[in-house]
Structure formats: structure tokens, C-alpha cells
Amino acid sequence: MKKLFLLIGTLFFACSPNTEKFDILILNGSIYDAENQSFYEADLGIKGDKIAKIGDLKDAAARQTIDATGHVVSPGFIDVHSHIEAIMRMPDAENFVRQGVTTVLAGPDGRGPSPMQPFLDSLSTYKLGLNTAWLVGHNTIRRNIMGTENRAPTEEELEDMKSAVAEAMQSGAYGLSTGLKYVPGSFSNIEEVIALSKVAAQQGGIYTSHLREEGLGLIEGVQEAIQIGKEAGIPIVLTHHKAIGKPMWGASTKTLAMVDSARNLGIDVMMDQYPYTASSTGLSVLIPTWAMAGGQEEFKKRIDDPATRKKIKEEIMFNIEYDRGGADLAVVQFANVSWKPDLNGKTLKDWAIEKGLEPTFSNGAELVIEGQLNGGASCIFHAIGEEDVKRIMRHPLAMVASDGGLAKPGQGHPHPRSYGTFPRVLGHYVRDEKVISLELALAKMTSLPADRLGLSDRGYIKVGMLADITIFDPETVDEGGTFEDPHHYPVGIPYVIVNGTITVDQGEMTENRAGRVLRKK
Structure with missing residues (x-):
């Protein structure tokens, strides 16, 4: 691995008045162009929280300079399925940031907060290690209004649930999540979910769904999600898509064909996926x-x-x-x-x-x-087939997402995805197994999720974009943990920059916290 050096720029103040000055310079890197899914060699200058210039900046000055020779300079990774419920206890989110993740979409599986406004206002007072965007949770709303009763809502209850979705969307939520496998979402019918999804759709939200079944009822679960998206007029994400249980191994051939067919009919459906053959839940x-x-x-x-x-x-x-x-x-x-x-x-x-x-x-x-x-x-349930993992990963509309939670070394025995999802894709599936190209993998981690969420200022490296940047060595990047020994941070990701602030420095977490609470506008 080629060593990177962080130079504290004393020349910043001693240079000629005509020398261009930046807060951070990244020199000699291979920059990932998300628009064209390609790489080019260039330098990058950051001023404040934004990318200020890209090109030959060898003669420029900066407070801090990173030599990225032999490394990829990528937009910061965006995790569209994360369980950061403990964010107020662990605001640094170190196990995400050290994977190269600079933004997470939280509140999946129907668990997102409600009401949304006071939650986001409270979270905004914390010093966060990364950016957080939020979904409102169907299960949370249903539990608040109906408890865990196994029945359809009354007309009044349904109106109350619709009002709760509207409150969340007006407060900055990015969409509605459902956990139809879990109580109490499992007690809802499709008409209820469509009604709530229509409210989210009216304000440009998305619909992410933990399907009712991912095992024997997988095909029907995908059909239901597609129908909800079609009737509500809302973009769909089949979240942590998989085929679980040996009787269903291979079923991803059918589900991916269903996705393609739906898209051919004009229904906007995508997926996210974690790169493991085991799930994790209660x-x-x-x-x-x-x-x-x-x-x-x-x-x-x-x-x-x-x-x-x-x-x-x-x-x-x-x-x-x-x-x-x-x-x-x-x-x-x-x-x-x-x-x-x-x-x-x-x-x-x-x-x-x-x-x-x-x-x-x-x-x-x-x-x-x-x-x-x-x-x-x-x-942790070791019941997913490796061929399904690879098949889903090859699909151009399957984003990378961890489904991981906030983790600290020594606390419990978490699924290794909480530490290693993104580096595992880059190391194991791209470099070692060659299942997909590096260019496609990075699209699944950056531009694809940014576009899905409508993040117009993140997910790409362009002048004027917010400086969320991950620098990694494609020859050494890899997950650190295993199912037997999960508590290890990944390797090969020496720098992570969040909103123009170096948060991971030479592979170590700093005290810098520049994350923001994102609100959909």
C-alpha cells in the first residue's frame, strides 16, 4: 500500500499573494466521475464545506494537503438503509464513517421517528460524525395510533396516520418506510399502505419496504411493493433485497425480472442490498x-x-x-x-x-x-444463498446499503455489516471475486443513492458540490470483521471528509464532527 501523507500547510500563510489558497488540497488522486462511471487523474481543492476547484493544483497552497497517489478519490458513500436509532448516544457514528460513509438514510423497516419535527430539531443540537436523512416509519405511526392491534384502522385512525405522514414530510422526511414483516405493520392491508404512501408521494418522498416476506412469500411480497408504488405514484426501494431460506435460493432471478418488467411499464422501482449471506433481526x-x-x-x-x-x-x-x-x-x-x-x-x-x-x-x-x-x-440468520447475493449485486439498480446499526467494539456480537459493508464490496466482490467493476460499485454507493434521495449537492465530485469525500486504496481496502469476530474497523480507507472537514485522518477517527441533519425540501 502506498503511504499517504497529511501536510499541515505552513506555506498557506507564507506563499505569494497570487498563489491560489485552499483549506484542503487532495493531490495526485484518481477521481471517480460518477456521471460517466470512470476515473481521471487530477487534484482537488476544498474551500469551506465545498469543492472549489478540480485540475492541476500542484502550485496551490492549503492549510492541509493530502497526497492521494495510488488512491481513489470518491464521493462520500451514502448508506440508504441504516439503523442509527442510538445516534444520540453515539453521535460520532464511527463504525459508519470509517467505512467511508458520509451520509445515511435512517428510519427503515417502518421504524422511523414520528412526530418528525421535534426529533430532527433535537438531533440538530448534536455534533454528528456524518449527515443523516430520515424516513418516517409506518410501524411507528401505527403503534402510536393503534398500538399493536391486529385489525384494520378505522376511518378516523387512518386519517390520523395520514396526518402523521404529512407532518413528517413537511418537517423534512425523505419518504415513508414500512416493515410489513414486523408487528404492527404486518397487520396492515395494502389499501392502508397505499393511502399513506400517497401522502408521502405528494411531497416528493420515496417508499422503502421491508417486504411482508423474504422467504416463501418473497414473490408475493415484491408484487405487493410494486403495486403500492404504482397505485401511490411513488418511487420504490425494495430494501435489503434477498431470497432467504434454502427453498427460495435462486428466486432472485424472478424478482429481478419483476423489477425490470415493472420499470418497462414506467414504475420506478429500485433495490438496496448488503453483501452478506446472513441477515440480522430479532x-x-x-x-x-x-x-x-x-x-x-x-x-x-x-x-x-x-x-x-x-x-x-x-x-x-x-x-x-x-x-x-x-x-x-x-x-x-x-x-x-x-x-x-x-x-x-x-x-x-x-x-x-x-x-x-x-x-x-x-x-x-x-x-x-x-x-x-x-x-x-x-x-444473525445464516440463510441466504451466495449466488443470489452476486446476482442482485450485478443488477445496475441495486444500491449498496448496510442495514447495520451503530456499534462500539466490545458491545454485543453484531452482524459484521455494521463495520464492513462498503469495504467488503470494494475488496471482496470487486477486487477479489470480480463480481462487478469498481466503477459500478462506486455508482451503487454514491450517485445512485444521491439521485434516489434527490440530494443535488452530494454524491458527485464537481465544483460547487459539498465536500463529502472518501479516499481509499483499491489494492488493500477490505472489511476488518467476521461473523466470528465482528468488532474490527476496515482497512484501506485512510481519509474521510465530511462537509469539508477531515473526519478520518490517516485511518484514525478525529475529534472533528461536521455532520448535518438533512431535511428534504
């Missing part, structure tokens, strides 16, 4: 949603009824065998178990053996029930 995803209606106390009551418990257990066994459980208790890996931290990193099979049980589907279902009664857990 242990409760193995439990039928009807059993969770009304919350934890109602779940306990159902478990206390022998006949209902039997039905719940049978459906959990089915999900273990045919869906996210991957037909093997070893597929379910614990990520964060507050009531039994020693399970973190271990599997459902490990827990069964620890308790002296055979690792059968029946015993696994009993442990899932026990875990949920104890308060649930965050888990």
Missing part, C-alpha cells in the same frame, strides 16, 4: 406475527394456553425448517442477549446442547419461546 422473526399481537403480555397469555402454544410452536418449527431458520439450529446466531450475555456469538444449537437437549426443530422452537418470554434477542 429472534421473534421466527414467531408468527399473530402470536405477538397486543404485545409481550398477550404473547405470554397465548403461551399459557396449551392449544395456542402448540400452534405457535408448530409455526416456529416451520419457520426454522423452511424459512429464516435455515433448517439448522446452527444457522441462528445470537447477537445481543441482554438476559444471557454469554450466548452472544453462540447459536441456537449451542444453547440447546448447553441445556442438554437434542438440536431438533422441536427443541429449537421451545428455546425460541423461552427466549421471547425472557425479552427476546437480536440474532
Whole structure:
């Protein structure tokens, strides 16, 4: 790896009055041109928070100069599916920034904040490590108005939900997210979602959807999302698109054909994807949603009824065998178990053996029930086929997104995507596996998401654009963590600049915080 040097520009003040002066100079880099998906050699000068000049700047002066010889100078990466719910506790967002991410779209899977205005106002008082844009969450709105009841809304409740979406959009939300796999979104019908999506569409928002099913019901889930987009007149993102569970491996051939067909009909649909063969969500995803209606106390009551418990257990066994459980208790890996931290990193099979049980589907279902009664857990599910990952990645309209959360070394056992999504694509899938080109990969990380969100001042390297810039070595960039040992920052990304401020300097996080709360206008 060629070493980069950061030069503190004492010459800035001693130079000739006619010498052009910048705050930051990036010299000798290979600049990524997102418009043409190509590279060119040039220098780049930053003044304040904007890109001021591109060209031959060898004779210019600056407060700080970066020699980017042998490195790619890219627009900062934009993560369109991030779980930064803990941003007020971890405002530096270091595990994102050190991946080269300078902007995140937060509030996916129906979890976005509501009401939006007070949340954004409060967040704006924090010193953030990166820029944040937000979606309003259908599940949040439904829970606020209807609790977790398994029914359709009344006319009054639907109007209240529509008003909540309107408040969020007027406050700067970028669209509506749904989590139709999760309570209480799973209890909604398509008419409800279309009605709310129309409100978001009226103010230029997008619709991102965790489909109702990503396993056996995947095709129907994609069909529903496309129908919502068509009828609401709203751009669609099939979020963290995948085919989960061995019976569905290969189904991405159908879903991608559905996307192409929809686009040929004028329906604006895209996808995002993380580059791993495992998902991560709550242990409760193995439990039928009807059993969770009304919350934890109602779940306990159902478990206390022998006949209902039997039905719940049978459906959990089915999900273990045919869906996210991957037909093997070893597929379910614990990520964060507050009531039994020693399970973190271990599997459902490990827990069964620890308790002296055979690792059968029946015993696994009993442990899932026990875990949920104890308060649930965050888990990693190793049930995605590698060929589907590659096939989706090759599609030109599949953006890169982490689906990762804020993470600190030593806290829990998170999915490695929280540390390594973007460098994994660049290192493993571009350089090593050659699944896609570097040019296409960077488009999926920069211009494609910027265009989807309508970010006219980010996602490209042009004079006048905001200076969100990631500098990486294409020969060495790589993820640091693994499923067994996730708490490692990536390598090969020595500099990350957020709004003209060097936030990662020679591979280390600085104290500089220049992130902003973005509001859609």
C-alpha cells in the first residue's frame, strides 16, 4: 500500500499573494466521475464545506494537503438503509464513517421517528460524525395510533396516520418506510399502505419496504411493493433485497425480472442490498406475527394456553425448517442477549446442547419461546444463498446499503455489516471475486443513492458540490470483521471528509464532527 501523507500547510500563510489558497488540497488522486462511471487523474481543492476547484493544483497552497497517489478519490458513500436509532448516544457514528460513509438514510423497516419535527430539531443540537436523512416509519405511526392491534384502522385512525405522514414530510422526511414483516405493520392491508404512501408521494418522498416476506412469500411480497408504488405514484426501494431460506435460493432471478418488467411499464422501482449471506433481526422473526399481537403480555397469555402454544410452536418449527431458520439450529446466531450475555456469538444449537437437549426443530422452537418470554434477542440468520447475493449485486439498480446499526467494539456480537459493508464490496466482490467493476460499485454507493434521495449537492465530485469525500486504496481496502469476530474497523480507507472537514485522518477517527441533519425540501 502506498503511504499517504497529511501536510499541515505552513506555506498557506507564507506563499505569494497570487498563489491560489485552499483549506484542503487532495493531490495526485484518481477521481471517480460518477456521471460517466470512470476515473481521471487530477487534484482537488476544498474551500469551506465545498469543492472549489478540480485540475492541476500542484502550485496551490492549503492549510492541509493530502497526497492521494495510488488512491481513489470518491464521493462520500451514502448508506440508504441504516439503523442509527442510538445516534444520540453515539453521535460520532464511527463504525459508519470509517467505512467511508458520509451520509445515511435512517428510519427503515417502518421504524422511523414520528412526530418528525421535534426529533430532527433535537438531533440538530448534536455534533454528528456524518449527515443523516430520515424516513418516517409506518410501524411507528401505527403503534402510536393503534398500538399493536391486529385489525384494520378505522376511518378516523387512518386519517390520523395520514396526518402523521404529512407532518413528517413537511418537517423534512425523505419518504415513508414500512416493515410489513414486523408487528404492527404486518397487520396492515395494502389499501392502508397505499393511502399513506400517497401522502408521502405528494411531497416528493420515496417508499422503502421491508417486504411482508423474504422467504416463501418473497414473490408475493415484491408484487405487493410494486403495486403500492404504482397505485401511490411513488418511487420504490425494495430494501435489503434477498431470497432467504434454502427453498427460495435462486428466486432472485424472478424478482429481478419483476423489477425490470415493472420499470418497462414506467414504475420506478429500485433495490438496496448488503453483501452478506446472513441477515440480522430479532429472534421473534421466527414467531408468527399473530402470536405477538397486543404485545409481550398477550404473547405470554397465548403461551399459557396449551392449544395456542402448540400452534405457535408448530409455526416456529416451520419457520426454522423452511424459512429464516435455515433448517439448522446452527444457522441462528445470537447477537445481543441482554438476559444471557454469554450466548452472544453462540447459536441456537449451542444453547440447546448447553441445556442438554437434542438440536431438533422441536427443541429449537421451545428455546425460541423461552427466549421471547425472557425479552427476546437480536440474532444473525445464516440463510441466504451466495449466488443470489452476486446476482442482485450485478443488477445496475441495486444500491449498496448496510442495514447495520451503530456499534462500539466490545458491545454485543453484531452482524459484521455494521463495520464492513462498503469495504467488503470494494475488496471482496470487486477486487477479489470480480463480481462487478469498481466503477459500478462506486455508482451503487454514491450517485445512485444521491439521485434516489434527490440530494443535488452530494454524491458527485464537481465544483460547487459539498465536500463529502472518501479516499481509499483499491489494492488493500477490505472489511476488518467476521461473523466470528465482528468488532474490527476496515482497512484501506485512510481519509474521510465530511462537509469539508477531515473526519478520518490517516485511518484514525478525529475529534472533528461536521455532520448535518438533512431535511428534504
